[in-house]
Amino acid sequence: EDAGYLKAVEEFDSGTTDALLVLDKDKKVKFIGRALEELIGMRSQYALEQNISDACRDQSFAGTTIDLCDNVIKSLGEMQTAFLDINGTARNLSAIAHRNHDGEIRFILITVKLNG
Numbered sequence: 001e002d003a004g005y006l007k008a009v010e011e012f013d014s015g016t017t018d019a020l021l022v023l024d025k026d027k028k029v030k031f032i033g034r035a036l037e038e039l040i041g042m043r044s045q046y047a048l049e050q051n052i053s054d055a056c057r058d059q060s061f062a063g064t065t066i067d068l069c070d071n072v073i074k075s076l077g078e079m080q081t082a083f084l085d086i087n088g089t090a091r092n093l094s095a096i097a098h099r100n101h102d103g104e105i106r107f108i109l110i111t112v113k114l115n116g
Contacts, residue, residue, distance in 0.1 A: 002106060005098055006031055009109065019112035025105050027052050027069055035114060039086060060084060068095035069108045077105055086112070 006022065013020050013033040020033035029047045037043055040058045047055035056062040064084045071080040077097035083090055092113040097105045 001100055005107060009033075017115050019114055021052075021065065021110040021112075023052055023065070023069055023108050023110065025069075025073060025108070027066055029055050030107060036112060039112065039114070058086070061086060064093060065095075065110055068093060068110060071095070072097050072108050073105060 009020060009022055009031050013031075013035075016033075017035070018033075019036035019039050020031070021029070021036050022031035024030055029042075029050055029052055032042055032044045032047055040056065040061055042056050042058075052065050053059075053062045056065075061084065064082050068080045068082055072078065072095050077099065079094055079096045081092065081094045084093055085091070094111050094113075095108050096111075098107040098109060100106045
């Protein structure tokens with residue numbers, strides 16, 4: 001089930017202009033989209049399975065992402081949003097939970113809007 005979700009995100013990443021990141025509920029990196037790699041310089045080969053605070057050199061991005069994840073979990077999965085300046089441009093970040101078949105939150109998908 002987990003592998004299927006991550007595969008679906010990977011396929012979605014190939015067709016979207018948004019930057020994608022998937023963390024588990026412990027905030028470990030499970031997927032980094034190609035656009036996010038370019039945007040903040042976080043590489044999959046170094047970051048996968050690491051906590052976002054250790055994997056990301058941009059501590060403002062990491063902190064905002066952690067806050068979004070915490071808020072998603074506290075709200076029992078409701079979408080959360082934030083704005084963050086990334087490389088001199090204000091970006092809209094959103095986070096939404098993915099639940100397993102038992103209703104447990106397994107992953108949080110972070111989307112960074114690159115256009116619009």
